[in-house]
Amino acid sequence: MLLAVENLHVHFRTADGVLRAVDGVSLQVDEGQTLAIVGESGSGKSVTANSILRLIAEPPGRIAGVIRWRGADLLALSQRQVRKIRGGEIGVIFQEPTTSLNPVLSIGHQLVETLRLHERLDRAAAERRAVELLASVGLPEPQRRIGDYPHLLSGGMQQRVMIALALAGSPKLLIADEPTAALDVTIQAQILELLRDFRRRTGAALLLITHDMGVVAEAAARVIVMYAGRKVEEASTKNLFRTPRHPYTRALLGAVPRLGAGTRRLAEINGAAPSLLQRGTGCAFASRCTSATEICRRVTPPLEAKAPGHVAACHHAAKEMVAA
Amino acid sequence: MNALLEVIDLKAHFPPRTLPFGKGLPVKAVDGVSFRIGRGETLGLVGESGCGKTTVARAVLRLTEVTAGEVRLDGQRIDNLKPGALRPLRRRIQVVFQDPYASLNPRLTVRDIIAEPILNFALAQTPDEIDTRIATLLDKVRLPRDSAGRRPHEFSGGQRQRIGIARALAAQPDLIVCDEAVSALDVSVKAQIVNLLADLQRELGLALLFISHDLAIVEHIAQCVAVMYLGRIVEMGPTRNVFAAPKHPYTRALLSAVPVAEPGSTRTRIILSGEPPGASNPPTGCRFHTRCPSVFERCRADEPRLRQTESGRLVACHLNEMVTSDVSPPPPRAAVR
Numbered sequence: 001m002l003l004a005v006e007n008l009h010v011h012f013r014t015a016d017g018v019l020r021a022v023d024g025v026s027l028q029v030d031e032g033q034t035l036a037i038v039g040e041s042g043s044g045k046s047v048t049a050n051s052i053l054r055l056i057a058e059p060p061g062r063i064a065g066v067i068r069w070r071g072a073d074l075l076a077l078s079q080r081q082v083r084k085i086r087g088g089e090i091g092v093i094f095q096e097p098t099t100s101l102n103p104v105l106s107i108g109h110q111l112v113e114t115l116r117l118h119e120r121l122d123r124a125a126a127e128r129r130a131v132e133l134l135a136s137v138g139l140p141e142p143q144r145r146i147g148d149y150p151h152l153l154s155g156g157m158q159q160r161v162m163i164a165l166a167l168a169g170s171p172k173l174l175i176a177d178e179p180t181a182a183l184d185v186t187i188q189a190q191i192l193e194l195l196r197d198f199r200r201r202t203g204a205a206l207l208l209i210t211h212d213m214g215v216v217a218e219a220a221a222r223v224i225v226m227y228a229g230r231k232v233e234e235a236s237t238k239n240l241f242r243t244p245r246h247p248y249t250r251a252l253l254g255a256v257p258r259l260g261a262g263t264r265r266l267a268e269i270n271g272a273a274p275s276l277l278q279r280g281t282g283c284a285f286a287s288r289c290t291s292a293t294e295i296c297r298r299v300t301p302p303l304e305a306k307a308p309g310h311v312a313a314c315h316h317a318a319k320e321m322v323a324a
Numbered sequence: 325m326n327a328l329l330e331v332i333d334l335k336a337h338f339p340p341r342t343l344p345f346g347k348g349l350p351v352k353a354v355d356g357v358s359f360r361i362g363r364g365e366t367l368g369l370v371g372e373s374g375c376g377k378t379t380v381a382r383a384v385l386r387l388t389e390v391t392a393g394e395v396r397l398d399g400q401r402i403d404n405l406k407p408g409a410l411r412p413l414r415r416r417i418q419v420v421f422q423d424p425y426a427s428l429n430p431r432l433t434v435r436d437i438i439a440e441p442i443l444n445f446a447l448a449q450t451p452d453e454i455d456t457r458i459a460t461l462l463d464k465v466r467l468p469r470d471s472a473g474r475r476p477h478e479f480s481g482g483q484r485q486r487i488g489i490a491r492a493l494a495a496q497p498d499l500i501v502c503d504e505a506v507s508a509l510d511v512s513v514k515a516q517i518v519n520l521l522a523d524l525q526r527e528l529g530l531a532l533l534f535i536s537h538d539l540a541i542v543e544h545i546a547q548c549v550a551v552m553y554l555g556r557i558v559e560m561g562p563t564r565n566v567f568a569a570p571k572h573p574y575t576r577a578l579l580s581a582v583p584v585a586e587p588g589s590t591r592t593r594i595i596l597s598g599e600p601p602g603a604s605n606p607p608t609g610c611r612f613h614t615r616c617p618s619v620f621e622r623c624r625a626d627e628p629r630l631r632q633t634e635s636g637r638l639v640a641c642h643l644n645e646m647v648t649s650d651v652s653p654p655p656p657r658a659a660v661r
Contacts, residue, residue, distance in 0.1 A: 040510035041481075140598075154599055155373075184372035184537065186596045189581035193595055211511065214583030237587045255515040256585050257540035259567065266519055266544060269512035272480045 001068070002173055002205055003029040003052065008065035010047050010056060017277045021047040023229040024065075029173060029205050036208040036220035036237070040252075042273055043226040045209045049177050052207075053092060054082045070172075088118040091166030091204075095178035097158035101150040107134075107161045108146035111168055118169035133164040137194060156187035163194060170202070177209040192219055213256045217241060225249045228274055228284035231303060235310040245312035248285045283314070291316050326399040327360035328531050329384065329417075329499055334358065334393035336379050340604070349604040353379040355555035356393070358630075361499065366525065366532040368546030368563060370539055370578070374600060375552040377535045381503045384533065385419055386410060397499075415445045418492035422504035424484030428476040434487055435472040438462075441495040461490040464527075465520060482513035489520065499531040506541060518545055539582055543567055548636075551575045554611040555603055557630060561637035571639040574612050610642070618643055 010022040022044040067074040111130035134142035137160040180188040233246040254267030286296040340348040382388035395403040421427040465486040550560040559572040613623040630640040
């Protein structure tokens, strides 16, 4: 087991009360696995990722639960120890390359620094490796571009540099938070291909945070659907798309516009996601759910196995347990 | 019959930036674009960042000065009208912007926001009349009537976009320009707004110029689509035909790059190498030739013209001319997975 998150709670104290961004989420990533967390704004997917990376400021945040990285309790480590893992064994790619790269240091400088810190290379070796890394992520003329500052590069090229930085520490797990959301589709296709290629070469695991069902289908073998801070469904990507068990997942898949579907009317999900400040009783999706009944508004549905390897938190989701 | 909106060989160039050593080159954001939109029709304008689609929208709205070419509304030129003469025509073309957080004045109530075009264009006189209109508009965009007294920050992104649509409708326009109007919204809310726009269009006979980088959304809402690359339209036609059988290599690559929400899909993907060159110094010949998987000699020298290949279908690619003249094209340099 590479990464195990158990019963993660992340709450933030705000002027309006306690905001429950993540409310009891568990997940596991094994070596070489790909897991996607999909959800809409405010579902808690990025906060989950940032908790694993220990990037939540406390206060105002408060993290409870257990996060194990290769057996070690990540939440008990000092920031100093965490820094050795983050950017090393756990590589990170954020959505906005523009804000994630340091604007006053050349890209070469940033890579060399990472390589010296995590790989303990001397300057000359680090510089050689930096050029190799930039070449491996498809930056043209890496030898010449290594002295460039981030603002000289396009968004797609900046994201390639971000990936080179994440790869510099030879990660066993790559956490990618909306890695392509800011990019054009043809560039998105390039970056997804690059991530695939990297995984093929190194066998690293991937935790992918995204709002895009299309990206999930293309990049992850397993998927967790989050809604209002909770995991509502988890299954293999194939099963989730084929037989979604939770009404929210079903509705979300119906609302995704698909190419080739013509001018079919899109399925709507009525209303908007609930506020995370006041969590009432019952299922958070009940007010928008077409199959909600009285019990849904009263009792929070537990996450239950609905089929082998397929869990969902819904009172009405059909169970279908096949003997393995 | 005249088209409602006609854009003829539109060019919008921006002056060069002054650099420390001399001058840069002008940015040719839009460089010869023509299209028509009939009453009640929707034209989707698609392309990637920097292709000039938003500049086309701004030129149609007269928010950007036109360098050359014409913009006609019901046959009347509006690109050269003086502000005074333009004013009554402004009512007829309205806009819904991308960012519902930045496009509504946070200090005004929803009532004030929607009343502004009504007052500006004198579409109602007495306060009672105005209130009735506002209530009707709120119904149309499916917002509760008591929204009128509230301010934008009290609403979610999707609801704010409804306010923006109500404001556009308040002017009783013939054409609404939607510039990435649903791009900032979550999937579940996006579907609501796309359906709302489609309903309103049918109900009110509106024409839409729907600008988006999201091809699937465009397929849902637009009967016709124009694909832009580096300031030019490379392909245009009925959306169904263009998407089912794209003829320009760029359209083909663009469509194949969209991730499919279907695991294990066996679709062939064309991965373009490189990035679009800058609009200040576009490549010679075909502007797409630096990234085109099917490029051949002629593409580097000759710029292909937008030609009709079948009824209502326009393509700017030498390969298409060759196909129609029965010369077999060179096999594409496969960049497929």
